[in-house]
Amino acid sequence: MSFRKVVRQSKFRHVFGQPVKNEQCYEDIRVSRVTWDSTFCAVNPKFLAIIVEASGGGAFMVLPLSKTGRIDKSYPTVCGHTGPVLDIDWCPHNDEVIASGSEDCTVMVWQIPENGLVAPLTEPVVVLEGHSKRVGIVTWHPTARNVLLSAGCDNVVLIWNVGTAEELYRLDALHPDLIYNISWNRNGSLFCSACKDKSVRIIDPRRGTLVAEREKAHEGARPMRAIFLGNGKVFTTGFSRMSERQLALWDPENLEEPMALQELDSSNGALLPFYDPDTNVIYVCGKGDSSIRYFEITAEPPYIHFLNTFTSKEPQRGMGRMPKRGLDVSKCEIARFYKLHERKCEPIIMTVPRKSDLFQDDLYPDTAGPEAALEAEEWVSGQDAEPLLISLREAYVPSKQRDLKVSRKNVLHDSRAASAPVPGASTPASTTTPVSTPSSSGTSSSSSSSGLAGAGDSGKLEEVTRELRLLRTLVKEQGERIARLEEQLGRMENGDV
Numbered sequence: 001m002s003f004r005k006v007v008r009q010s011k012f013r014h015v016f017g018q019p020v021k022n023e024q025c026y027e028d029i030r031v032s033r034v035t036w037d038s039t040f041c042a043v044n045p046k047f048l049a050i051i052v053e054a055s056g057g058g059a060f061m062v063l064p065l066s067k068t069g070r071i072d073k074s075y076p077t078v079c080g081h082t083g084p085v086l087d088i089d090w091c092p093h094n095d096e097v098i099a100s101g102s103e104d105c106t107v108m109v110w111q112i113p114e115n116g117l118v119a120p121l122t123e124p125v126v127v128l129e130g131h132s133k134r135v136g137i138v139t140w141h142p143t144a145r146n147v148l149l150s151a152g153c154d155n156v157v158l159i160w161n162v163g164t165a166e167e168l169y170r171l172d173a174l175h176p177d178l179i180y181n182i183s184w185n186r187n188g189s190l191f192c193s194a195c196k197d198k199s200v201r202i203i204d205p206r207r208g209t210l211v212a213e214r215e216k217a218h219e220g221a222r223p224m225r226a227i228f229l230g231n232g233k234v235f236t237t238g239f240s241r242m243s244e245r246q247l248a249l250w251d252p253e254n255l256e257e258p259m260a261l262q263e264l265d266s267s268n269g270a271l272l273p274f275y276d277p278d279t280n281v282i283y284v285c286g287k288g289d290s291s292i293r294y295f296e297i298t299a300e301p302p303y304i305h306f307l308n309t310f311t312s313k314e315p316q317r318g319m320g321r322m323p324k325r326g327l328d329v330s331k332c333e334i335a336r337f338y339k340l341h342e343r344k345c346e347p348i349i350m351t352v353p354r355k356s357d358l359f360q361d362d363l364y365p366d367t368a369g370p371e372a373a374l375e376a377e378e379w380v381s382g383q384d385a386e387p388l389l390i391s392l393r394e395a396y397v398p399s400k401q402r403d404l405k406v407s408r409k410n411v412l413h414d415s416r417a418a419s420a421p422v423p424g425a426s427t428p429a430s431t432t433t434p435v436s437t438p439s440s441s442g443t444s445s446s447s448s449s450s451g452l453a454g455a456g457d458s459g460k461l462e463e464v465t466r467e468l469r470l471l472r473t474l475v476k477e478q479g480e481r482i483a484r485l486e487e488q489l490g491r492m493e494n495g496d497v
Helices: 376-380 413-419 442-493
Strands: 016-019 042-043 047-052 058-064 078-081 085-090 097-102 105-109 125-128 135-140 145-152 157-161 166-171 181-184 191-195 200-204 210-213 227-228 234-239 243-249 259-263 271-276 281-286 291-297 306-313 318-321 331-340 343-349 401-407 432-436
Touching: 016 306, 016 401, 042 085, 042 331, 047 085, 047 318, 058 085, 078 105, 097 135, 097 291, 105 135, 105 145, 105 191, 135 181, 145 181, 166 331, 191 227, 191 234, 200 234, 210 401, 227 243, 227 271, 259 306, 271 318, 271 331, 281 331
Parallel strands: 085 135
Antiparallel strands: 016 343, 042 047, 047 058, 058 078, 085 097, 097 105, 105 125, 135 145, 145 157, 157 166, 181 191, 191 200, 200 210, 227 234, 234 243, 243 259, 271 281, 281 291, 291 306, 318 331, 331 343, 401 432
């Protein structure tokens, strides 16, 4: 008798979301009320940043992850902008550097002290001025150090070298209307954008050319989003002509028809997609919704597979997601979201239920680490590189931070050139500001690895002991099962059954 496979096999089928306890939330935060479809929140393994209400300018709060509970009203903020802050993004190659875009038409890059703020931060490391209208999008290059993209309501995309405060590329003829969002591909050679003219565009920033374009990707008039997936495909969220929310998957080689199109519901909040390239799971959060839906993307039809929905009572004002290297792998945590309420931030943990205490290799393939694969000049010269991967098997210890000199010259000095005095150079000609960035020096990495050696041995012994205990239990269970089957077989042979 043959059984038809009814349920698709997936290790993420039983992923469930769970909010943390009240004492682990961040309370009494006045989340920004500005009308802009941004996430209002950015997280990394050290800090949580939230755009907040501010009188007489724009501000955002930066909290160490451990500072849970009620946040005092006098807690210092980052408050150098003269207009409301619209978007923030942590540098993927330095957990203490964050960029912000504002209604005051500027982009600012900030250095957060290692232990968090003790006084209001008003002086940015770099101010990037080039937009003529408010700046609603800032996003760092995934693999090149100090390369930052900004997009404003002037329909212009600018790419900056933060290390020299210079404008690398200006793309001002590709978008005829407001840009809703921008997403880099895995190696940062292309980016895709969603625009108010209902088109999704794939753009080569170094050549300033349009690689592909799909008009009316979603026919509704409400905001849409487009993100690159790890395999080069493009995932979009938007609205149909009847104002139903939609998800779609596109092949950049052929944008005539979507590979998959799904309709969700008739709510009117913009859908914010968060993609995990390690698991190929997309989490979709609607602004004003009280739920997070998650889908698995596969190589075979129907490509987009609904997994489950996390539902809570309160609607979300914004959402931040922790990078993979900040998750607790011992609890099989595959994603952690920071949900913004009106007056608080609530972490939500996504977990795959597993009985074993061992490290789950299938859930945690090597993931993008905090080291940059390229320098800014190398990327500008035409080089591309995939992200440098790290293993999550042991808690990753980043190498020591070094000072990078931010110079107004057109050359980004490396650490050796920056630390060595230049004969005959006058001090005012190269005014420098220190920014701390991850070092790749051999000394620091060797010292950290030797420090881990003792911990690694004891950890390995514990892991082997646990595995042996597990195997003994399995052997015992199999033995009992064999005995039962033999007994059943004997009864059948004797004609008892």
